[in-house]
Amino acid sequence: MSEPVMNEAPVSRKNASRNKWAAVGALGVALVAFLLITVSGIGDNLVYYWTPSDLEANRDKAVGATIRLGGMVKPGSIVGGKNGSTLEFDVTDYKSTVHVKSNGVPPQMFREEIGVVVEGTMTDAGHFECNRLMVSHGNEYRAPKEGEHPDVKELIQSTEGLE
Numbered sequence: 278m279s280e281p282v283m284n285e286a287p288v289s290r291k292n293a294s295r296n297k298w299a300a301v302g303a304l305g306v307a308l309v310a311f312l313l314i315t316v317s318g319i320g321d322n323l324v325y326y327w328t329p330s331d332l333e334a335n336r337d338k339a340v341g342a343t344i345r346l347g348g349m350v351k352p353g354s355i356v357g358g359k360n361g362s363t364l365e366f367d368v369t370d371y372k373s374t375v376h377v378k379s380n381g382v383p384p385q386m387f388r389e390e391i392g393v394v395v396e397g398t399m400t401d402a403g404h405f406e407c408n409r410l411m412v413s414h415g416n417e418y419r420a421p422k423e424g425e426h427p428d429v430k431e432l433i434q435s436t437e438g439l440e
Contacts, residue, residue: 329373332399339399346375346405347394355389368393368405379407386412 326345327335346368354367364379377395387393392413397406 326394328370329368329375330370332375332405333373336399340401341398343396343398344405345394345396346377347392348375350387350389350391350393352389364410368395376404377407378404379410381410383410384412 325342326347327339329346329348332339332344332346348368348370351367351369351374354365356365357363362380362382364381364383365377366379367374367376369375377397379395379397387410394411394413395405395407396409396411400406
């Protein structure tokens, strides 16, 4: 009997060496690309989330950096914002307080004692310059059950302080 004929040629040492160097080269290219992305300023695009206490503790690092500051709107601190475009208020975490200045119309739900996240930067003048204002809201909404009609007076009262 004769031996079976194989169609595949055995892998030569030359081909194995070539494949090994191709894999090493591809890994090297990926490493160089990763280093270029890292060194080229990806850190400039990061936005850090800080509380007022974090901001007070790191005020020097905060000046000029883009930061998201989160906390509660301090009662009695809101100035402006009704019809004008400038709004000032304080954000607190009940340990520290940061004064915020914002240009633009605030969201409808903006009011005292509501959770906010403001994006911007700390200034040398000692206030936080906001260019984006976001409010958090509760999840108390529930759709009316079939056949149930919402109380219109209650709905109007719940939105009176939001303007």
